[in-house]
Amino acid sequence: MIKTRLFFLLILFTIVTSCGNYKQIPYFQNLKLSSPVKESIDNYTPVTIQKDDILGIYITSSSAAESNAPFNNKLNRINGNNEDYTNTNPINPFEGYLVDDKGEIQFPVLGTIKVAGLTTTQLRQSLKEKLTKYLNTPVVNARIVNFKISVLGDVAKPDVYSVKNERITILEALSLAGDLTITAKRNDVLIIREQNGERQYVPVNLNSKDLFKSDYYYLKSNDVIYVQPSKTKYAPYDIGYRNATLIVAALSVVAIVLSTIYR
Secondary structure: HHHHHHHHHHHHHHHHHHHHHHOOOOOOOOOOOOOOOOOOOOOOOOOOOOOOOOEEEEEEEEOOHHHHHHHHHHEEOOOOOOOOOOOOOOOOOOEEEEOOOOOOEEEEEEEEEEOOOOOOHHHHHHHHHHHHOOOOOOOEEEEEEOOEEEEOOOOOOOOEEOHHHHHHEEEHHHHHOOOOOOOOOEEEEEEEEEEEOOEEEEEEEOOOOOHHOOOOOEEEOEEEEEEEHHHHHHHHHHHHHHHHHHHHHHHHHHHHHHEEEOO
């Protein structure tokens, strides 16, 4: 009778524990899903250029291609022939202008240009104004070619991910990493950000819809996302370690007993 009661108590404990753990799994738990919900987006700010960014800048205009060439000499072409302007010989996307510690780049003809703190849209406009002295109706294309984020911890595919469009949210980053595993702590995800000479450590809660209003919902270049594992992740290893310790202890006792008997 006592064994039966213990059995049912064990089952009840397992059910309660399982329900308690499940409550930590769904995202955005305070979001009402009974009807469509709309809200304004007021926490997005465009990415600004920082030191160590690599800028891809390509200039075209209504002037002859040879006139544009001096402004594109930092963008080597795929086949190595920078005088070949055909469509089959595009710009190598891995070339560009490194932003130095002063937040400046050295641009052909124009010289030193302060770019740190500007968005790529502002940089395009600034260059366009400067280039009107040399080119007819210049068109400037500019972007950050080394924009990347890192995702590590309790996710399916931890890695460093390149971002092509300079706009990515924490949810998109976690999707790239294959989402959190079932054992990850969703209410304590850490964002590490280095900006303007400071390092910030910011916890975010994926269980709450308040995430969408966070200033850190939209990521910046070089952001790191760390997903902490819950104790559930460690439990199988902990139990295995304890069992192994008990087995070793038991074998030690048996060895002592046998040595005493056959002494």
